[in-house]
Amino acid sequence: MVWATGFIPQLRDRWVEADSMVCVGWDPELAKFPEHLRGLPVGEALKVFFEAIIDACAPYVCAFKPQIAHFAALGAEDVLLDLIAYSQSKYPSIPVILDSKRGDIGSTAAQYASEAFDRYHADAVTVNPYLGFDGVEPFLAHADRGVIVLCRTSNPSAGDFQDLEVDGVPLYQRVASQVASWDVGRQCALVVGATWASQLASVRALVGDMPLLVPGVGAQGGSASDVVRAGRDSCGYGLIINSSRGVLYASSGEDFASAAASVARELRDEIRAVK
Amino acid sequence: MVWATGFIPQLRDRWVEADSMVCVGWDPELAKFPEHLRGLPVGEALKVFFEAIIDACAPYVCAFKPQIAHFAALGAEDVLLDLIAYSQSKYPSIPVILDSKRGDIGSTAAQYASEAFDRYHADAVTVNPYLGFDGVEPFLAHADRGVIVLCRTSNPSAGDFQDLEVDGVPLYQRVASQVASWDVGRQCALVVGATWASQLASVRALVGDMPLLVPGVGAQGGSASDVVRAGRDSCGYGLIINSSRGVLYASSGEDFASAAASVARELRDEIRAVK
Numbered sequence: 001m002v003w004a005t006g007f008i009p010q011l012r013d014r015w016v017e018a019d020s021m022v023c024v025g026w027d028p029e030l031a032k033f034p035e036h037l038r039g040l041p042v043g044e045a046l047k048v049f050f051e052a053i054i055d056a057c058a059p060y061v062c063a064f065k066p067q068i069a070h071f072a073a074l075g076a077e078d079v080l081l082d083l084i085a086y087s088q089s090k091y092p093s094i095p096v097i098l099d100s101k102r103g104d105i106g107s108t109a110a111q112y113a114s115e116a117f118d119r120y121h122a123d124a125v126t127v128n129p130y131l132g133f134d135g136v137e138p139f140l141a142h143a144d145r146g147v148i149v150l151c152r153t154s155n156p157s158a159g160d161f162q163d164l165e166v167d168g169v170p171l172y173q174r175v176a177s178q179v180a181s182w183d184v185g186r187q188c189a190l191v192v193g194a195t196w197a198s199q200l201a202s203v204r205a206l207v208g209d210m211p212l213l214v215p216g217v218g219a220q221g222g223s224a225s226d227v228v229r230a231g232r233d234s235c236g237y238g239l240i241i242n243s244s245r246g247v248l249y250a251s252s253g254e255d256f257a258s259a260a261a262s263v264a265r266e267l268r269d270e271i272r273a274v275k
Numbered sequence: 276m277v278w279a280t281g282f283i284p285q286l287r288d289r290w291v292e293a294d295s296m297v298c299v300g301w302d303p304e305l306a307k308f309p310e311h312l313r314g315l316p317v318g319e320a321l322k323v324f325f326e327a328i329i330d331a332c333a334p335y336v337c338a339f340k341p342q343i344a345h346f347a348a349l350g351a352e353d354v355l356l357d358l359i360a361y362s363q364s365k366y367p368s369i370p371v372i373l374d375s376k377r378g379d380i381g382s383t384a385a386q387y388a389s390e391a392f393d394r395y396h397a398d399a400v401t402v403n404p405y406l407g408f409d410g411v412e413p414f415l416a417h418a419d420r421g422v423i424v425l426c427r428t429s430n431p432s433a434g435d436f437q438d439l440e441v442d443g444v445p446l447y448q449r450v451a452s453q454v455a456s457w458d459v460g461r462q463c464a465l466v467v468g469a470t471w472a473s474q475l476a477s478v479r480a481l482v483g484d485m486p487l488l489v490p491g492v493g494a495q496g497g498s499a500s501d502v503v504r505a506g507r508d509s510c511g512y513g514l515i516i517n518s519s520r521g522v523l524y525a526s527s528g529e530d531f532a533s534a535a536a537s538v539a540r541e542l543r544d545e546i547r548a549v550k
Contacts, residue, residue, distance in 0.1 A: 027383070069379060069386035075394060077352060101379050103403055104344060105430035105490075108302070111344035119350055128378055130405045130425060132432030150405060155380035157407030160453065164441040171436065171446070178435065215380075 007124045007146030008186055010095050011211060014062045015237040017093060020268045021228070023213070024057045024260075025099070025244030026050055026066040026083070028074070032249040034256045046071075046079045049256070051086060053248060056257035058091045060264040063240050065097040065213075084120055095123035097213070097240070101150060103128030103135050110138035117142045124148055126191060126213070129175050133182055140187055147187050149179045151203060154193025154216030172199070176206045189213055189240070194222025197230035209233040213240040217267070224267060228274040243267060282399045282421030283461055285370050286486060289337045290512040292368060295543045296503070298488070299332045299535075300374070300519030301325055301341040301358070303349070307524040309531045321346075321354045324531070326361060328523060331532035333366045335539040338515050340372040340488075359395055370398035372488070372515070376425060378403030378410050385413035392417045399423055401466060401488070404450050408457055415462055422462050424454045426478060429468025429491030447474070451481045464488055464515070469497025472505035484508040488515040492542070499542060503549040518542060 015021060028046055030038070037045045054064065064087055071080040084096050098120055102112040109131070116125035116139070124146025127136055139147040152162050152172040162172040172192075179188050192203050194216035203212065212231050216222040224241060232238050243263070251259030290296060303321055305313070312320045329339065339362055346355040359371050373395055377387040384406070391400035391414070399421025402411055414422040427437050427447035437447040447467075454463050467478050469491035478487065487506050491497040499516060507513050518538070526534035 067383060067386075069377070069383045069390060072352075073386040073389040073394060075352070077347075077350070101377070101403075102344070103378070103405075104376050105428060108342060108344045111342075111348040114348040115344060119348060128376075128403050128405055130378075130403055130436060131428055131430055132435030132437070134430050134432040153380060153406055155406055155409050157409040160407030161405060161446065161450065162407070164446065164449065166439040166441060166446075171439065171441075174439065175436065 006144040006187070007095055008211065010093070010123065011062065011146070011240070012237070014093050014095065018060065018062055019272060020060055020062050021237060021239045021241050021271050022061050022264055022268045023063040023065050023097070023240045023242040024053070024061050024247050024264055025242050026053070026064060027244040027248065028070045032252065034252050034254060036254055042074055043076060043079045046074075046076055047082065050083050052257035053260055054083070054087050054091070056261035057247065057264045058094060060261065060268045061094060063095045063097055065099050065242055067244065068098060068100040081120055084122065088121065095146070097124045097126065097146070097148065098122035099126045101126045101128050103131045105131060106134040106138055109135045113139045113142055117145050124189070126150065129179070136182065140182070140185060143185060143187070145187065146189060148189040148191055148213050149175065151175050151179070151190040152192045152199050154195050154222070158193065173202060173206060176203045180207045180210060183210065191215065192231070194227045194241070197226040200227060201230040204231050204233070209235070209238055211238055211240060213242065215242045217241050217243050224270045225274045228271055241267070241271060281419040281462065282370055283486065285368070285398065286337065286421070286515070287512070289368050289370065293335065293337055294547060295335055295337050296512060296514045296516050296546050297336050297539055297543045298338040298340050298372070298515045298517040299328070299336050299522050299539055300517050301328070301339065302519040302523065303345045307520075307527065309527050309529060311529055317349055318351060318354045321349070321351055322357065325358050327532035328535055329358070329362050329366070331536035332522065332539045333369060335536065335543045336369060338370045338372055340374050340517055342519065343373060343375040356395055359397065363396065370421070372399045372401065372421070372423065373397035374401045376401045376403050378406045380406060381409040381413055384410045388414045388417055392420050399464070401425065404454070411457065415457070415460060418460060418462070420462065421464060423464040423466055423488050424450065426450050426454070426465040427467045427474050429470050429497070433468065448477060448481060451478045455482045455485060458485065466490065467506070469502045469516070472501040475502060476505040479506050479508070484510070484513055486513055486515060488517065490517045492516050492518050499545045500549045503546055516542070516546060
């Protein structure tokens with residue numbers, strides 16, 4: 001059997017292999033870490049915490065999604081790099097999505113693409129569309145990597161600009177259609193929040209079977225079953241349903257990793273059960 | 276005399292003190308570095324190059340603008356931190372703008388604000404508006420710092436989304452008006468590219484004397500005199516006119532710093548001469 005290479009084929013294989021559309025985000029907040037880790041140096045605490053999370057949650061996920069802001073605020077880029085390598089070497093079938101939401105003019109976007117793909121060796125990266133096509137193109141130049149473009153986000157103010165009507169269509173739908181037209185190499189996905197299922201359905205109708213990364217389940221309040229019904233693709237998969245805080249901080253005791261795994265498994269099962 | 280504190284007052288004082296609206300960007304591209312520095316370890320080359328650029332250009336600038344992507348791609352965050360500290364301690368009247376164009380949901384935006392202001396001690400940061408107000412608010416919570424929001428960028432594809440008409444008004448003008456309405460603390464500025472002077476004039480008409488950061492002069496081709504005529508404020512200042520590559524790589528010889536200073540001085544003089 002010949003396996004296709006690249007982020008999207010890897011993701012499609014993993015959806016089936018794990019029968020899971022759950023993604024666990026890595027958003028370190030030291031104040032929420034288990035008490036027995038709080039006395040450690042920051043880098044050591046991050047390493048112990050996330051290696052345990054990765055090992056415990058791996059059976060239940062289709063992807064991991066480190067959020068770079070949380071590592072950058074701590075000056076912990078080297079730890080992030082080590083954790084991505086740890087996950088990829090131990091669980092090579094699980095793609096790692098660097099959630100950095102970068103966006104800049106072409107020559108600078110090329111540097112951000114290098115940050116994500118050459119430095120961190122991420123399998124995919126999140127990108128902001130506000131700069132237009134030439135801000136996204138340098139990421140697409142890395143042909144085997146995934147480029148996940150913000151479309152409709154899950155935060156309360158998302159509608160300030162994303163919902164504005166352009167020729168009778170909300171801007172986020174215009175973004176979805178544009179990204180679909182850019183995606184000649186089948187590398188793209190979109191970020192569409194879980195907050196309103198009808199928006200997810202409208203994006204799904206525009207982009208065929210393009211994968212959708214869905215934040216906002218769990219701590220942010222979206223319902224997993226609504227998300228699946230509105231957003232799954234023609235194969236019954238098609239979604240990367242992310243939970244970060246709800247999984248990571250399920251327990252502040254020494255059982256944090258097994259508690260996280262339980263939440264991830266329950267979310268996987270809730271998604272699986274949707275008919 | 277009591278001096279107001281914070282980025283905007285510092286910038287206004289510096290415009291007058293230096294009689295300059297020139298900003299020099301720090302966009303390291305090692306392949307363009309002077310030949311005698313190319314054999315050095317990366318961190319050392321960055322330090323020698325930019326300390327010389329800072330010292331040579333300081334008399335002619337109203338601000339410095341490090342572009343974080345270029346440092347991140349090299350894994351050189353620590354060097355960036357040292358260079359910002361070098362500039363601020365030696366030239367405390369010159370604000371340093373961290374050009375990182377971050378944008379995320381509120382809890383993550385707070386981490387990016389911490390990255391910019393607590394870790395790098397930047398005086399101001401560039402931010403992407405696509406997430407809406409709650410993606411910008413955590414930056415504004417740092418009351419003495421500047422928040423420079425992308426409005427109309429200078430790249431060829433900028434119009435893909437920024438020029439789309441919403442109720443008869445291009446999206447970038449809607450962004451300008453919204454940012455003006457958010458700016459109760461007088462901390463905001465806007466990024467408006469130099470490519471089309473008429474766009475700059477339309478934004479100036481919407482935002483009063485709010486400072487405008489203008490990339491796209493020099494290597495990207497915009498005319499400084501057109502920019503000044505279209506964009507200056509009621510005091511004759513109001514602009515942060517950035518040039519990066521045109522200044523930094525004016526010479527690849529041992530005279531790189533004096534060549535950079537000449538270009539910065541000429542740009543300052545060209546801007547000063549506009550009636």
